[in-house]
Amino acid sequence: xxxxxxxxxxxxxxxxxxxxxxxxxxxxxxxxxxxxxxxxxxxxxxxxxxxxxxxxxxxxxxxxxxxxxxxxxxxxxxxxxxxxxxxxxxxxxxxxxxxxxxxxxxxxxxxxxxxxxxxxxxxxxxxxxxxxxxxxxxxxxxxxxxxxxxxxxxxxxxxxxxxxxxxxxxxxxxxxxxxxxxxxxxxxxxxxxxxxxxxxxxxxxxxxxxx
Numbered sequence: 001x002x003x004x005x006x007x008x009x010x011x012x013x014x015x016x017x018x019x020x021x022x023x024x025x026x027x028x029x030x031x032x033x034x035x036x037x038x039x040x041x042x043x044x045x046x047x048x049x050x051x052x053x054x055x056x057x058x059x060x061x062x063x064x065x066x067x068x069x070x071x072x073x074x075x076x077x078x079x080x081x082x083x084x085x086x087x088x089x090x091x092x093x094x095x096x097x098x099x100x101x102x103x104x105x106x107x108x109x110x111x112x113x114x115x116x117x118x119x120x121x122x123x124x125x126x127x128x129x130x131x132x133x134x135x136x137x138x139x140x141x142x143x144x145x146x147x148x149x150x151x152x153x154x155x156x157x158x159x160x161x162x163x164x165x166x167x168x169x170x171x172x173x174x175x176x177x178x179x180x181x182x183x184x185x186x187x188x189x190x191x192x193x194x195x196x197x198x199x200x201x202x203x204x205x206x207x208x209x210x211x
Contacts (some may be wrong), residue, residue: 031061035068044071045080066090070121074098074109081109085116091152096124106137107144114144120153127160141176148180156182159191 025033034051048068052059062068069087074097076084095113100106113120156177175196185201190209198204 027061030057031065034058034062035065044068045076045084063087064089066092070094072096072113074100074105078108078112081112085112088116088119091119092121093119094122094124095120096126098124098126100127100137103136103140107140110140110144114148117145117148117150118152120150122155123150123153123157125156125158125160138174138176145176146179150180150182151184153180153182153185155187155189156185157189157191158193158195160193 048062051068052062066087066089069084070092071094072081072084072088074081093113093116097106097109100109158177174193178196178198181200182198183200184203185198186203187206188195188198188201188204188208189206192211193209194211195209
């Protein structure tokens with residue numbers, strides 16, 4: 001029992017020493033350290049979430065760091081998507097709707113991110129050629145995103161095809177993005193469909209499409 005008590009005491013002492021060292025580091029420096037620790041493409045979100053649960057100070061710092069929460073993917077649990085949207089306090093969000101498998105998956109995601117469109121920086125809408133894009137999903141895009149205001153959106157990439165549709169969509173549904181207000185959009189890329197002119201994209205400098 002004495003050995004166990006010694007080990008516990010030593011462990012506690014090491015923990016206090018680490019905390020003492022961290023407490024002497026200014027918030028600005030520690031924030032950069034935490035940001036660097038989370039710079040892993042495949043696990044950045046998991047690392048950021050783990051860091052935010054280390055201690056109260058880590059949580060306070062990470063919550064105030066929008067760069068840790070800026071990548072929002074449709075495959076994430078909707079509760080995580082909601083959390084990311086709430087923590088995104090600057091217009092640097094990268095939104096990716098990638099191969100939605102059903103309306104049940106697509107609708108909540110679209111609703112959440114559309115409610116934070118003023119914080120979008122990049123938007124990626126990807127419908128792989130081997131998947132079946134339903135007209136219903138396009139109808140949701142129109143319904144939830146009509147006249148959407150994205151004042152800081154700089155880049156849009158849309159990959160889709162009429163050939164992946166189960167039935168031909170209405171033109172408004174296919175070109176849902178054309179009603180968006182995107183005054184700072186500089187780059188627009190489209191693959192597997194022909195886009196229509198973007199009248200609100202007054203800053204556009206790069207426009208590409210590939211069939």
